């Protein structure tokens with residue numbers, strides 16, 4: 144079994160990844176007036192204008208960063224949830240079951256989210 | 271509140287006798303008040319005047335032995351170290367420390383805490399067994415090295431921090447602030463080489479990982495130990511160790527006996543060693 148020292152370390156590192164990538168999201172989507180990265184909004188105007196969304200959808204950078212962010216967010220959130228649940232004085236069997244259910248849930252959502260991110264790339268490139 | 275004219279105070283004491291009671295209950299007693307009285311002094315008066323069977327633990331009466339940890343007006347404190355007038359009320363509610371089983375009245379069962387403490391090796395661990403068994407001198411330690419653990423060594427094992435810790439309240443697996451802070455106290459002692467032994471426990475569920483760093487333990491600690499800080503430093507050290515970045519150190523060597531110096535006049539001989 145992976146020991147808590149490792150899980151906690153990755154929990155903190157995942158938090159850092161979320162901080163950086165959500166910061167990037169804020170920069171691109173909400174702070175475009177302050178820091179306008181022209182190549183990410185090539186059509187000009189608002190970042191969620193259709194032309195900009197399609198343009199960004201064609202860049203491999205986005206599905207890759209979405210996948211990393213998704214992995215970090217799922218690990219960070221589900222490990223945090225596991226810790227909250229474990230503090231409720233659960234029995235050993237329930238703890239094991241909780242760990243397995245949360246791990247499977249995380250894995251399932253990660254696979255589904257990754258598929259969706261790359262499917263959107265294919266979709267955008269076909270437009 | 272001005273205590274100048276206060277002549278009496280009310281003690282609300284949580285009583286529990288496992289031979290008679292099914293659950294703890296509160297009892298009230300009026301006792302005379304005199305300036306300078308501590309909560310512990312008041313308990314002695316309650317025992318003398320009203321409740322001869324009332325049980326609690328105390329010994330030194332000066333905040334040194336760590337016996338008299340109790341819940342005083344909702345806060346874990348030392349009975350002997352708390353003046354009644356500090357409480358700013360004439361009603362003193364005294365209960366046993368939470369997060370421990372009650373043996374009787376105000377006596378908590380500290381054994382689980384002390385057992386965890388024992389498992390985390392709260393002593394100097396070294397590989398030179400010969401020197402540990404038959405010490406031939408003192409280990410060298412600089413004042414800076416002493417500073418690394420000095421604050422944490424003031425712990426008197428009163429259990430107040432454990433009683434205040436929200437994680438201890440719900441999670442019986444969590445080792446708690448006292449044993450963890452003491453494990454860190456020895457891990458950061460330059461004479462010690464026991465980190466890898468303690469790590470076996472600390473890396474797992476019983477380690478510092480469920481600490482929320484709300485700092486309640488440090489707030490209530492009567493000796494200013496700051497166990498929450500020790501726990502965060504311990505996390506840092508264990509993470510550094512995981513990434514193989516922990517500074518490896520050789521435990522302190524024996525200090526050489528000074529040569530060519532004579533005892534100054536008037537300084538008496540040290541007493542004979544107690545450990546042979």
Ligand code: SF4
Nearest residue numbers: 425426428429431491
């Ligand atoms: S850390 Fe402070 S509160 Fe906790 S046992 Fe030691 S002296 Fe008591």
Ligand code: SF4
Nearest residue numbers: 435481482483485487
């Ligand atoms: S800082 Fe950690 S050990 Fe201290 S009371 Fe909070 S959870 Fe408990």
Ligand code: FES
Nearest residue numbers: 329331336338350
């Ligand atoms: S009686 Fe010793 S600490 Fe209070």
